[in-house]
């Protein structure tokens with residue numbers, strides 16, 4: 700694992716340490732979201748709230764501290780000219796799905812912790828939480844595709 704994080708990479712291909720750390724942390728966040736979902740099913744709502752809040756914060760820190768910068772530097776200048784290329788299309792789709800997941804996830808976490816104004820306090824938790832979970836999982840899957848395409852095997 701330490702070799703992977705230091706840049707030895709997946710499948711024997713050299714990859715930047717930052718991208719490896721980002722991949723591992725996002726996979727950990729996805730596992731946490733799944734554990735949190737199971738806790739809700741078992742009606743352990745306090746534990747559920749804590750686990751989901753930690754996962755949302757981990758996710759948001761990486762997206763805002765690493766991915767947005769990378770997207771603005773390397774992808775935005777090529778839009779729309781290279782959107783026809785699979786790599787740019789997948790990364791852009793990933794960014795759009797990820798941005799929706801981030802906004803929705805932060806909102807639901809704030810709501811769950813009683814931190815939004817009264818008029819925004821939805822009560823249909825299930826619909827909001829299921830949608831956020833699905834979008835986070837889709838964004839993670841697309842993120843893994845972006846990683847594989849960028850560092851392991853171009854699409």
Ligand code: HEM
Pocket residue numbers: 717718719721722725726758762766767769770774790793794795796797798799800801834835838839841842843845846849
């Ligand atoms: C739910 C939210 C998100 C999840 C779960 C997620 C997940 C991932 C994962 C697992 C990777 C592969 C590791 C890496 O290369 O860093 C990745 C890469 C990337 N993501 Fe995201 N992401 C999310 C949101 C976003 C957003 C909102 C943007 C852009 C505005 C974005 C842009 C990128 C870019 C450009 C890369 C390639 C970074 C690089 O290695 O240069 N992501 N993402």
